[in-house]
Structures are given as structure tokens and as C-alpha cells.
Amino acid sequence: MPxxxxxxxxxxxxxxxxxxxxxxxxxxxxxxxAGVREELQGLNDxxxxxxxxxxxxxxFIAATALAETESDRGAGDPTSARVPLAVTEASPxxxxxxxxxxxxxxxxxxxxxxxxxxxxxxxIVGLGAVWFSKTWTRTEKLIATLAPVAVLVVGGLVxxxxxxxxxxxxxxxxxxxxxxxxPLAIGAWLLWRAKRxxxxxxx
Amino acid sequence: MSADVGAQLRKGVVESCVLGQLALQxxxxxxxxxMLVGHGMIASIGTLYPILSRLxxxxxxxxxxxESAAGPVRKYYELTEAGTRQLDNFRDQWIPFTAxxxxxxxxxxxxx
Numbered sequence: 001m002p003x004x005x006x007x008x009x010x011x012x013x014x015x016x017x018x019x020x021x022x023x024x025x026x027x028x029x030x031x032x033x034a035g036v037r038e039e040l041q042g043l044n045d046x047x048x049x050x051x052x053x054x055x056x057x058x059x060f061i062a063a064t065a066l067a068e069t070e071s072d073r074g075a076g077d078p079t080s081a082r083v084p085l086a087v088t089e090a091s092p093x094x095x096x097x098x099x100x101x102x103x104x105x106x107x108x109x110x111x112x113x114x115x116x117x118x119x120x121x122x123x124i125v126g127l128g129a130v131w132f133s134k135t136w137t138r139t140e141k142l143i144a145t146l147a148p149v150a151v152l153v154v155g156g157l158v159x160x161x162x163x164x165x166x167x168x169x170x171x172x173x174x175x176x177x178x179x180x181x182x183p184l185a186i187g188a189w190l191l192w193r194a195k196r197x198x199x200x201x202x203x
Numbered sequence: 204m205s206a207d208v209g210a211q212l213r214k215g216v217v218e219s220c221v222l223g224q225l226a227l228q229x230x231x232x233x234x235x236x237x238m239l240v241g242h243g244m245i246a247s248i249g250t251l252y253p254i255l256s257r258l259x260x261x262x263x264x265x266x267x268x269x270e271s272a273a274g275p276v277r278k279y280y281e282l283t284e285a286g287t288r289q290l291d292n293f294r295d296q297w298i299p300f301t302a303x304x305x306x307x308x309x310x311x312x313x314x315x
Contacts, residue, residue, distance in 0.1 A: 027256070028256065030252055031255075031256065032249060032252045035232035035251075035252060035278070036248065038276070039233040041275035055247075056247050056248075060249070061247045062204060062249060064245070064247045064249040064250045065249035065252065068253040068254065071214065072253065175315060195231045
């Protein structure tokens with residue numbers, strides 16, 4: 001539990017770090033967060049800012065940790081190309097791509113437009129592909145899954161309560177159509193999150 | 204191959220570098236991270252903790268908690284006896300190894 005005297009920036013940084021470390025094992029994540037928290041503990045706002053600047057971008061920390069755990073699994077093969085140079089160089093280069101660059105794009109696009117090819121099922125296939133991707137965090141995947149359902153439920157409730165319709169369609173039909181189209185917006189959001197993850201943070 | 208020479212070299216020695224630092228004195232995470240990042244051996248503190256996990260799993264490093272004067276409890280890492288032996292082993296091999304490599308790779312004006 002953060003005590004009230006912990007600077008806001010520390011709380012925010014630790015939360016970001018937890019989120020970025022999601023792809024790693026629970027144990028590794030716990031260790032890294034504990035180590036960083038220990039370092040920031042007791043620092044006032046100014047000192048915390050400085051230390052946080054020295055620690056670096058949480059996404060970069062997560063990428064280097066992942067590279068280290070993945071390269072350990074491939075240990076014993078010195079010619080293995082699996083150690084991504086970008087993260088073993090001592091410079092905040094782009095985060096390690098953990099899967100082919102085209103995969104998350106195809107997943108997101110299938111999610112967005114799937115229903116127009118094969119109604120409902122196309123979107124479900126796209127959603128499945130999104131879940132299998134390593135590009136998005138579990139929270140983001142849950143949002144993508146639940147948002148169309150939420151749109152349907154909220155839309156349905158609104159139509160029930162207000163009896164509103166549009167151009168010959170009753171409220172319920174409208175809610176269904178909105179739910180079917182919501183993957184377009186959600187998919188665009190997923191693509192934006194993916195792009196943000198691949199682009200190196202400014203120093 | 205040319206571009207990831209540095210990465211391959213570091214991969215082979217970074218654990219021994221951690222052992223070498225801990226031989227001087229027990230250290231906490233940030234202390235170790237600063238030293239290794241400063242020497243270009245690791246990219247961030249994120250790289251360090253999986254390494255420390257491995258060393259602990261191999262029984263080369265152990266930890267203890269200690270309150271600092273300023274208040275926060277810190278987790279310190281220290282060498283075990285096995286870790287000390289491992290470091291000595293590495294030190295014994297390192298000098299002859301670098302000498303052999305230097306001979307084999309030559310310089311710009313010896314090997315073509």
C-alpha cells in the first residue's frame with residue numbers, strides 16, 4: 001500500500017512498470033518491481049524524478065528483462081540469433097519485437113473487419129488472434145473483448161429505457177449494429193497501442 | 204555476425220562480472236545495476252534481476268535484508284562459497300583466454 005507521503009510520480013512509475021512487466025513470469029516481475037520500489041522508497045519528488053530518469057522507461061526495462069529470460073532459455077547455442085542486439089546494446093533502442101511485425105496488424109485488422117467477411121465469427125477469429133499476440137497486455141485484450149459486449153448491453157438498455165429508434169430501426173437493432181461496428185474503433189485503438197509499444201520512447 | 208559481436212561477448216561474461224562485483228562487497232540491486240550499466244555490460248536494471256535469479260538458483264549468490272540508515276529495507280546480494288569458487292575459476296581462465304584470442308585475431312598489420 002503506498003503511504004500518503006510517496007510522491008505521485010513514484011506511484012505512477014511503479015504502476016507503469018507492473019503493467020509493462022506483464023509478459024514476464026510473476027516471479028521475475030515481482031523481483032524487478034520490488035528492486036525498483038526499494039530504490040525509490042523514501043525519496044522526495046525531486047530525488048524520485050532523478051532516479052526514475054536514471055532507471056529508464058518501464059517498457060525498455062521490460063523489453064531487456066524479456067530478452068534476458070528468453071536468451072537464457074536458448075542458452076547453450078552461442079550462434080543463436082535470439083539475443084536481440086537492440087536490447088543488449090547499452091542504449092534505449094526500440095523494444096524487442098517478440099513476434100513477426102505483421103502478425104499483430106493482421107490480428108487487429110481481422111478483428112476490425114472480420115464481421116464484414118463472415119458475420120460475428122470473423123470478429124471472433126480476429127479476437128482470438130489478438131489474444132494469441134504478444135504485443136498487447138492482458139488488460140488491453142480484455143478491453144477489446146468486453147467492449148463490444150458493453151456497447152451491446154448499454155445500447156440495449158438505452159433503447160429499452162428511451163424507446164429511441166433511428167431511420168426505421170428500433171433501438172435494439174441499433175445497439176446490435178453499434179456492437180458489430182465497435183470492433184472498428186477498438187481495433188484502431190489496438191493498432192495505436194501496438195505502434196506506441198514498438199516506437200522507442202524519447203529519452 | 205559483425206553487429207552482434209558485442210552482444211555475444213557480453214552474454215558470455217556478464218554473470219561472472221556480477222560475481223566479481225559481489226566479491227568486493229555485498230550489494231543491493233540498484234548498486235549492481237548502476238555499476239554494470241555504467242560499464243555497458245547490461246542495458247537496464249531489467250536485465251539484472253533475471254541474471255541474479257539464475258545465480259541464486261545455481262547457489263552462487265544468496266540474499267539478506269538490511270535496514271539502511273535512511274530507513275528503507277534493502278535486499279542485499281552476496282557471494283556464497285560456491286560463487287567464490289566459480290569466480291576464481293573464471294579468473295583463472297580469463298587471462299589465458301584473452302591472450303589466446305589476442306594472438307588468434309592479430310592486429311590490422313599482422314593477420315591479413
